[in-house]
Amino acid sequence: MRVSRPVWLLSAAVLIFAGLTLAGLLRPARAATAPTEIKIGTLYASSGTFAVASQGQYQGLQYWAAAINKGGGVFVKAFNKKIPVKVIAYDDQSSTTTATTLYNQLITQDKVDVLIADFGSVLTSVAIPLAAEHHMLLIDPTGSGANFFTQKTDYLADVSIPTSAVWPVPLGKFILEQKIARVAILYDSNDFDVSQAETLKAALAAGGVTPVYYNGVPTTESNYSVLLHTIAAQNPDAVIELGYAPNDIAFLRDLASSGLHFKMTFTIFPGQLISLITKNVGAKALAYTYTYPTPPLVRFDSVTLGVNTDTFVKDFTATTKAAPNFLNAAGYNNGVIVQQMLATAPAFTQLDFHQALMDMSGKTRTLLGDFKINENGAQLGELLPVAQIVPDGDGTKFVVVYPQDKATGKAVYPAPQP
């Protein structure tokens, strides 16, 4: 059969086009060019309510970045090479308004590859919607407000502290185990403390205990004398104060000068910033109070990622000439989690980063404990035990009293009169 010329030409064109298209489809995707540095964006507060904690966390991240860059940078699986990291950090002065602007700058102007939030729930709260809007994974070191983690997300991962919805679970169990029936709960009105108060209330209710006092105060509260008197009028055996470090200092000082005494007193931040609290409150006022002890007060010898707690303490002290606190450890932990995330994510995208974290969940242990996040981004590992601060010479020491498998001693309950 004879084929006319136009038909022949048309058939050839179709074949060539199909061939080229097929070749294009089958050819491996061209790898994106590797960046010269991995930009890690974060905020810190040089002043304001969260300055002390925020700077500690930032210092820990800087320590990790310096250490990793000494070895040539972080291994990035997507590019199959080591790339130096650059930390881009701005000062939000503990202001959520300033933080909002600066998070936006990190995402849209600096175009950072990894976004890490500032310390705590207050300064993290403004980053969460921004990160989601820009499809950026937010590495959330210490923002643990339970309402951050109410729905499935690919853009949030709480890495260095358990969600505050689970913090008080051991505390609640300890109170029930001690058969303490009259409990007063005073909490700051912010995400971090409200969610803890609600969880503790629910945990106690499960054991048949209803708090005799349950009230919130402004986060800026600095005078607890009248509040303590009001609480004492309810005759509680245990008084649980859930606040930030400045609140704990004011609360413990006012308690010491009030002449009041409770069988059990609990505050959060002695377990994280013991030197700061002791400096302001004194060892005597801390005696026999309870707290959540955090690494490095609680040590993890066997880890699968980064260095263990003892090595971290030794190396950090040698490098910075100061012993690390929990926030330093949390900052370092952010770094090692990001490091592993980059080392395992098959592609350099935010969704792959998130999937890498999900794949690490439940199989990873760092100096803060077991890393375990759920699909909402909440950290369910790294659980904090309950410890009592007991006199030790002129100072104090921590005795873990709950849970039993981590206990290093028995609780002195009721606390002796000063």
Next chain:
Amino acid sequence: MSLLEYALIGGILYGIFFALVAVGLNLIFGVMRIINIAHGQFVLLGGYGAFLLTSRAHLNPLYGVPLAVLGAIVVGVPLFRAVVPRLQKSSNPEMLSFILFFGIAQMIDAVLIMVFGADQRSLPQDALGAGSITVFGQSFPDSWWVASAASLLVLAGLYLYFNRTRLGFATRAIMASRDEALATGIDVERVSMISFVIGLALAGTAGVFVPYLLGSISPDIGNELTTTSFAVIIIGSLGNPLGTGIGGLVFGIGTLVMQTFFPSWSNLVPYALLVLIVLVRPAGLLGKSVRVT
């Protein structure tokens, strides 16, 4: 009833102290019509002075009071000469002073952070007494009574200054009308400078007691002290230093009664009262008329 009594007595003590915290701001505004938005930072300087005395020289924090007066002279005189006459020659001294002292507040914050860090700092718990004093069956720590007694003494001294001294009469004359005071031969600039220094000294003196009533001091609480001081003086009477005593009492009692029965809402009290007073009695509780410019 016991809770209410406790809140009332506590509120009186707390309020008297906050009258001292705020009165310096009112004096400076009353005499010079300038808004010292750095007032809280000057309060903090007094607190940090007392901290240095206790931590380095191991002295009682009460020595911080004469140190605050000395500091007010050393800082206040050159600061006054550098900025206040220029501000008063401007067409809008209130707004310009607001901006200028905002800058000074930022500078003091930065210096405090550089020198002391962002950490909270406290004074020895028992330096003002380790016990408590009971009145009408209600016990409060010694430090509360000492702070209130010192505040009362200072406020009484200020009252005597206004009513028994020539300088005080001259100060009141300037507060009533700067132009008429000038016309009667009062050295307005000299009296203003003395008032400025007294205002700073009052702020610094209050700062000595802040760590006892507010738990600790840190560079970040300066602005909050300024806004609370504004609320107190507006409740009492803006431009009338003695009205600040009433403002302090209303603020103290309101805050602690609220803290007892509705603690979540306690920090709304000063601002709710401020709004109420501005709407109902714009001149403040002790004000006679609204100033018209």
